[in-house]
Amino acid sequence: MNIDEYAALDATALAAVIASGEVTAGEVAALATEAITTVNKELNAVAEGPFDRPLDHAADGRFAGVPFAIKDLVLHAAGVPTRMGTRLLGKDGYVPAADTHLMERFRAAGLATLAVTTTPELGFNGNSEALAYGSTRNPWNTAHSAGGSSGGSAALVAAGALPVAHANDGGGSIRVPAACNGLVGLKPSRGRVPSGPDFGDALYGMGVELAVSRTVRDTAALLDEVAVGYPGDPVVIAPPARPFLQEVGADTGRLRIAVHTESWAGSHVDPEVAQAVEAAARALEAAGHHVDRATPVVDWERLLTSNIALWSAFLAEGVAGIEAMTGATAGPENLERTTLACVEYGRGLSALELNGALASMNAVSREVGRFFTGYDLLLTPTMNTPAPLLGHLDGNADLGALEWAQRIFGVCSFTPLFNQTGTPAVSLPLAQSSQGLPIGVQLAGPFGSEALLLRVSALLESAMPWADRRPAVHAATLMSRDA
Numbered sequence: 001m002n003i004d005e006y007a008a009l010d011a012t013a014l015a016a017v018i019a020s021g022e023v024t025a026g027e028v029a030a031l032a033t034e035a036i037t038t039v040n041k042e043l044n045a046v047a048e049g050p051f052d053r054p055l056d057h058a059a060d061g062r063f064a065g066v067p068f069a070i071k072d073l074v075l076h077a078a079g080v081p082t083r084m085g086t087r088l089l090g091k092d093g094y095v096p097a098a099d100t101h102l103m104e105r106f107r108a109a110g111l112a113t114l115a116v117t118t119t120p121e122l123g124f125n126g127n128s129e130a131l132a133y134g135s136t137r138n139p140w141n142t143a144h145s146a147g148g149s150s151g152g153s154a155a156l157v158a159a160g161a162l163p164v165a166h167a168n169d170g171g172g173s174i175r176v177p178a179a180c181n182g183l184v185g186l187k188p189s190r191g192r193v194p195s196g197p198d199f200g201d202a203l204y205g206m207g208v209e210l211a212v213s214r215t216v217r218d219t220a221a222l223l224d225e226v227a228v229g230y231p232g233d234p235v236v237i238a239p240p241a242r243p244f245l246q247e248v249g250a251d252t253g254r255l256r257i258a259v260h261t262e263s264w265a266g267s268h269v270d271p272e273v274a275q276a277v278e279a280a281a282r283a284l285e286a287a288g289h290h291v292d293r294a295t296p297v298v299d300w301e302r303l304l305t306s307n308i309a310l311w312s313a314f315l316a317e318g319v320a321g322i323e324a325m326t327g328a329t330a331g332p333e334n335l336e337r338t339t340l341a342c343v344e345y346g347r348g349l350s351a352l353e354l355n356g357a358l359a360s361m362n363a364v365s366r367e368v369g370r371f372f373t374g375y376d377l378l379l380t381p382t383m384n385t386p387a388p389l390l391g392h393l394d395g396n397a398d399l400g401a402l403e404w405a406q407r408i409f410g411v412c413s414f415t416p417l418f419n420q421t422g423t424p425a426v427s428l429p430l431a432q433s434s435q436g437l438p439i440g441v442q443l444a445g446p447f448g449s450e451a452l453l454l455r456v457s458a459l460l461e462s463a464m465p466w467a468d469r470r471p472a473v474h475a476a477t478l479m480s481r482d483a
Contacts (some may be wrong), residue, residue: 001022001031010163010164011218011221014028015065017070032114036161037050039155039310044118044136045128047085048093048115048450049114054068055112055114057106058108060110060112063225065294067111067112068164068166069119071119071153073119073123074199074202075103075168076100077412079096079097081197082116085121085123095325101196101197102193102194109226119151119152121336122319122336122360127392128150128152129390130336140387140473142260143390145387145388145393146177147176148393150212153165154212155177157183160474164212166209168212169187169209170208171408171419174208175427176440178429179429179439180438181438181439182311183271185426185427186453188227188418189237189449191237192450193223194228194233195208203310204309204310206416207419211294214339214445216248219460221245240451242451246449257284258294259281263384263414264295265409267410270386272431273385275431276381276441277441278470279431280441283463283464287463303359304402305410307409311342311405326334330343338395341399341400351365369447377445378443378444379454381441382427419445421430422447423445424447428460430466
């Protein structure tokens with residue numbers, strides 16, 4: 001197998017080639033390691049690694065031997081240092097003694113973890129430019145952001161170094177980097193994927209985990225592997241009627257689909273982004289679906305205020321835990337300015353204010369739930385613009401907590417709603433801008449509707465294919481040039 005062949009295969013196809021004996025898992029790991037090292041010189045997407053050998057994994061899993069990376073946040077692997085994008089943990093980070101439940105599932109699926117990927121400090125950014133690592137760059141144009149907070153994972157997958165990588169999402173952090181890098185990014189329903197044992201409802205229920213990939217079938221198959229409950233989980237979802245992978249290519253039926261392209265924040269939406277959504281709407285209409293202009297009623301100011309309260313309280317709790325564990329004291333010398341501002345804001349919240357934020361989250365969930373009694377799906381942009389320039393979402397800017405939230409969600413105004421509701425949403429790379437940057441289109445559905453989202457995503461993947469696009473920074477291009 002050469003680099004062109006490797007980089008052209010998604011995780012499903014690569015697993016089949018390894019299982020056939022055409023190539024060994026060791027040979028694939030060596031090729032992936034070289035690919036990660038090569039593209040990382042341009043992208044700065046690796047926080048730790050690549051490792052000398054993959055982390056232990058099941059030899060008989062669905063994805064046995066498929067190269068993989070884990071994001072440096074929430075999920076962790078036994079014995080692998082984690083820094084969570086913050087200098088507060090020091091250059092050596094924290095070395096956990098045990099896997100999280102999701103890491104157990106990734107190992108059981110056979111995924112061969114080779115690296116840890118970059119994230120913004122403690123995850124609260126739509127960009128990945130933590131001072132702890134430096135800026136992660138977009139493989140389509142390295143002057144632009146790779147998105148966040150799963151920017152490192154997305155950059156490596158888009159650049160052909162990996163077919164799939166771990167990601168998580170507390171306000172858009174799977175979907176935003178998927179949009180920036182031209183990938184598939186599914187945020188599952190609250191409780192669909194385990195976040196224990198460290199967390200019950202991570203980020204007050206707004207945080208969920210899965211991955212970024214290049215194909216809908218990889219996302220579906222990976223969800224089949226990790227959608228497993230554990231004793232003590234606070235949310236237990238009934239298993240799907242059939243495997244999620246069987247939804248890919250399945251009949252969608254005739255659906256009622258709402259389309260909305262105006263920012264709930266009132267912020268600017270790039271015309272090319274709106275046009276991409278309109279093109280997707282036309283493709284769905286041509287497939288026989290009923291398409292309407294409609295939106296749930298979103299009180300943006302209330303949503304934003306509750307969001308920053310919940311995020312700030314979560315950050316304050318996390319920083320207090322790191323201080324207790326390490327003996328360090330958080331301050332301007334080891335926290336970025338916006339992180340410190342959010343931590344201080346979180347420390348000042350009263351129990352009544354925090355409960356008010358949770359009540360607001362309940363209210364928006366009820367409104368979106370009501371909306372989905374009239375529509376099966378909602379189609380929107382993923383981001384207001386294609387990937388912004390590096391530095392636009394500077395986590396070390398001199399901004400207060402609310403100002404920082406306004407800046408993030410002015411650009412990422414279509415994603416945080418579905419974190420508050422706990423409902424699933426997926427970003428699909430259905431278009432490119434005139435400058436050659438990917439444009440993500442978001443599909444959202446009611447709670448537990450991953451099967452439907454995957455069915456419709458597969459339809460759009462066929463109607464508006466993206467597989468033949470390749471970014472400027474790509475493993476096959478760089479390694480062939482250097483050979």
